[in-house]
Amino acid sequence: MDNYTFRPWREGDDLELLQLWGDAESSGYDSFRAMFRPDQDSGPWSRTLVAEHQGVAVAAATVYETSLHVQRLWAYIEVAVDHRRQGLGAELFRRLQELASSSPSGVQVLRSKVQEGSAGASFAQAMGLGVIQRSQMVKVASGSVPEVPLRVDSSGQPMQVIENIATGSVELTQKMWEFYSRSHRWDPPAEISLGQVNRLFLSDEAEALGAIVLRDFDSSDDFSGKPPIKAFVVSYRPLEQELPGRQLADDEATEILLGYDFDDVGAREAIMQLLYVLVHQYPVILEVDESMEDLQVMINQLVKMGSAQVLDTTLVVAH
Structure with a gap:
């Protein structure tokens, strides 16, 4: 990971990343993208990281609480296509787990949503996440x-x-x-x-x-x-x-x-x-x-x- 630097989300990152990422693969991913934001300590608690390569933002990851489902934290990672399969997603996942340990609720278990058969589904499996519900x-x-x-x-x-x-x-x-x-x-x-x-x-x-x-x-x-x-x-x-x-x-x-x-x-x-x-x-x-x-x-x-x-x-x- 020597080629990447990591920092908290800041205003304007969305515009830079969207130019690189393009349209979301599904409306569900659009909802997750909306949760990329500066860190919050309440209403609800959330943390978002940005990965940069040579000073350019190429990936983001977020973990956050919700008031409706409180037994797990939501997590989402998105990496630009040209930077996948290089361990960046796994590093962001590890860092999200570290951030989850500081959640106010004490909950540290992560959950996410992925499209069946997608690269995201393969990544989730590689990170040890199992399917707990299927929705169509x-x-x-x-x-x-x-x-x-x-x-x-x-x-x-x-x-x-x-x-x-x-x-x-x-x-x-x-x-x-x-x-x-x-x-x-x-x-x-x-x-x-x-x-x-x-x-x-x-x-x-x-x-x-x-x-x-x-x-x-x-x-x-x-x-x-x-x-x-x-x-x-x-x-x-x-x-x-x-x-x-x-x-x-x-x-x-x-x-x-x-x-x-x-x-x-x-x-x-x-x-x-x-x-x-x-x-x-x-x-x-x-x-x-x-x-x-x-x-x-x-x-x-x-x-x-x-x-x-x-x-x-x-x-x-x-x-």
Whole structure:
């Protein structure tokens, strides 16, 4: 490492490095790049290193805490293509481990995200990081989901209903947190308030655009006299929609989060009922973790039918 010098991140490094790196390989890497910043001791704690070669920044690495998942620290390393396979990434990883030993929480275990089959995945394996979760971004084509009718009773009265719901709803926020907590048992989230849950997943800040729920009259009434939510969908605003007068093209997909009750024996039916309504006119994109067993089973069937397409696969890796 005699050819490299290491220093903390400083303002302006992003512009210099982006000229060398070019576009990120995935949107997930863009999110990590946003965490390159001057060192912070709170809100949350983070450390970022820059590697220079002959006075030019060629790589950066960051380690930081989050308030939602507190059992591990996030870490990310990016090295310019011309400087890979020379031990620079391994040296940055070693230095991140040293920095992690000073985290205020006392947590020192690192985690990261990599694209399956990528150079990053090979590097993570070489550093001793194993896969703890696999996640896929999937596009479901418009008009591709077979109809699963809402159930009615013997007299033809509806036993299920799909309705719009405010993203500020306490009921929806509770269901969101139940789903998130169950789908992240492999990396348990910290206990946070419903207000924080809403801000993270359902607020304008989170770019939540709207929500629909499936209610089931067969289930016991447990919230303010309404049939309980069986499953829900939250849609998120694509960046392009920020433009005045912007409307979705016929083949442009809206990003959604589809949640359901993990203990409901009818979860798969509810998933398909909501998907049918959602893709009747426009395609959607959703993230499916291996931990979301019922959703994964139904999406896999749509992929086999040619109705859905896996856009990419992300691995969460950790010690």
